[in-house]
Amino acid sequence: MAIDGEWHIGDNIFMDDLRGQIELLNSVNRKLMKDVKMLHLICETSNSAFLYYNYEEDTFRTIANWDYFFDFEVKSTKDFNRFYDCVEEKYAVPLKEALFIEKRGMQSTAIDVKMKDGRMWVEVEITIVYDDEGNPADKIIRFKDVTKFNSQNDELTYMAYYDLLTGLYNRNYFVRLFGEQVHRAGEEQKEVAIMFIDLDDFRKMSDELGIIIGDEIVQNFGQYLAELSEEDIVISHFNGDIFCIGIYDPYGSRSVASIYSRISGRLEKPFKLSSGQEIFLTVSVGVAEYPEAATDTLELINCAEIVMFRAKENGKGRIQYFDGSILEDFLQNVSIENKLKEAVFSQNFTLYFQPQFHTADRILRGVEALIRWKDETGRSINPDIFIPIAEKNGTIVPIGSWVMEESVRIYAGWKAKYHYPMILSLNISAIQYKQPDFVEKVVEILKKYDISPEEIELEITESILIDSFQEVTEKLAILRNIGIKISLDDFGTGYSSLSYLKGLPIDTLKVDKSFIDTVITDENTRIITESIIYMVKKLGFETIAEGVETQEQFDYLTAIDCDNIQGYYLGRPMPPEKIEELLVKILE
Ligand code: C2E
Ligand code: CA
Ligand code: CA
Secondary structure, three states: OOOOOOOOHHHHHHHHHHHHHHHHHHHHHHHHHHHHHHHHHHHHOOOEEEEEEEOOOOEEEEEEOHHHHOOOOOOOHHHHHHHHHHEOHHHHHHHHHHHOHHHHOOOEEEEEEEEOOOOOEEEEEEEEEEOOOOOEEEEEEEEEEOHHHHHHHHHHHHHHHEOOOOOOEOHHHHHHHHHHHHHHHHHHOOOEEEEEEEEOOHHHHHHHHOHHHHHHHHHHHHHHHHOOOEOOEEEEEEEOOEEEEEEEOOOHHHOHHHHHHHHHHHHOOOEEOOOOOEEOOOEEEEEEEEOOOOOOHHHHHHHHHHHHHHHHHOOOOOEEEOOHHHHHHHHHHHHHHHHHHHHHHHOOEEEEEEEEEEOOOOOEEEEEEEEEEEOOOOOEEOHHHHHHHHHHHOOHHHHHHHHHHHHHHHHHHHHHHHOOOOEEEEEOOHHHHHOOOHHHHHHHHHHHOOOOHHHEEEEEEHHHHHHOHHHHHHHHHHHHHHOOEEEEEEEOOOOOOHHHHOOOOOOEEEEOHHHHHHOOOOHHHHHHHHHHHHHHHHOOOEEEEEOOOOHHHHHHHHHOOOOEEEOOOOOOOEOHHHHHHHHHHHHO
């Protein structure tokens, strides 16, 4: 309004302007209020609390869910001490450093801290806003509850170091800890031992009892091993049924012998399963020591594993210490294994045949096919060495098929040419018997070469029967029904007792060469051999003595009525042409 009390046009303009400005202010205000509300909402629903600091005013303000985290206010930087008191000790110093990042000229940083009562993980994020001159103007500290995320992380960390089944260290972490022991031993001129422990017959147990029970067995044994843990002894569940123990400076109560004796003592008692069932376990243990066996961590583990296999071969339930010759044998086997795979591919094998004779009249009973292999350098490798390797890596299946077809083919040639009635004996490995189509394959080959089943004898060893009695005896029964003969090879080298022979589906029994070797010189062997032959004949089996090398042995075996003789004395294994010569001579 004008001073003279009258309205002027100019006055109106002024009022309008003012009104307009007020409205504008109001709307800006409303918008600001809305924004503030929105920001508060965002802050409050963010699971976080904020601490805002303005450098110029030197004031602190707390925003959003402060009470959720803290029961104190922050009025000055002095109050920061309260933060350090809240967190676990090891986080106090790093937190302090983070909170004063401006001292390091940084813009932002974050740190996860664990609260003292262990109930919460808090992520603290600090951001500094600098002014145009580069001086800090505002500091925003955000506290966020990350407990959920971090406890998942805890679990992941646990899984990275521990084995869930047993609670022992897992393989990776063990390798690291054992590596540290080795490293330290290098620096302190000490020794480190590794015990590589494998449960015996575990596969068989879990096949029979199921994998859940198998797991429970591993768990029980692992939990027992955990009791042996102490400073400088690291224990791990390596995988499956394998456990490793790394021992730093293994002397006194920490010596391998002492730990092994504690384990053996425990194994004398059964492990009780949740089903109430009680199980006795045995373990095979391989031991390698730094620096004697190797200086590299992984090599040491390898050495211990290799010697563990020797403990298994020597009959399980025992400990084997590292010895250079074991490693050499192993490396030789590896090289044979590699060559063997090539040999299977190129079928680099030949067959020899060893004649068997009736003792009474020295008439030819038949021949046993024996495989021969020369590697690419022309060196012969003994079947006693390569057959077990072929059994382990599965190449015995194609090798065995080849032996069967090739020997039947050669045999069929002799039959067609000389019509001499005899028996072809074939060595068959357990793995071959276990092939689902084994019986069909045999029948197929016989048909193909027009050979009758009565002319074929399949040799088995006792170990086959011990490992999978049911499965194999069923197959043997089928083969015998067809008319094929079954012969028990190497009798006397296994666990065999005469009484168990009674129910076996066999026709022939081969007395092992080890008996024949000492039958002349050793009275006890003579007694055993005589009773074997006597009993076996009573049970209705035909007998063959293997490895007969001398006239004396031959005469003795004739006297005790052994049916057949196989050995260098009457005929070595020979190539097929030589067998032909023999047939020609017989038929003259
Ligand atoms: P085996 O079945 O016990 O065969 C008899 C072994 O004794 C043969 O050894 C033979 O050459 C040897 N031998 C026979 N008579 C005498 C003797 O009077 N004195 C001595 N010192 N030795 C004698 P070889 O041919 O080295 O075969 C060794 C083993 O390899 C065989 O023992 C058999 O278990 C296995 N084998 C051989 N050929 C095959 C095959 O084709 N398949 C399978 N699965 N195993 C085979
Ligand atoms: Ca044999
Ligand atoms: Ca034999």
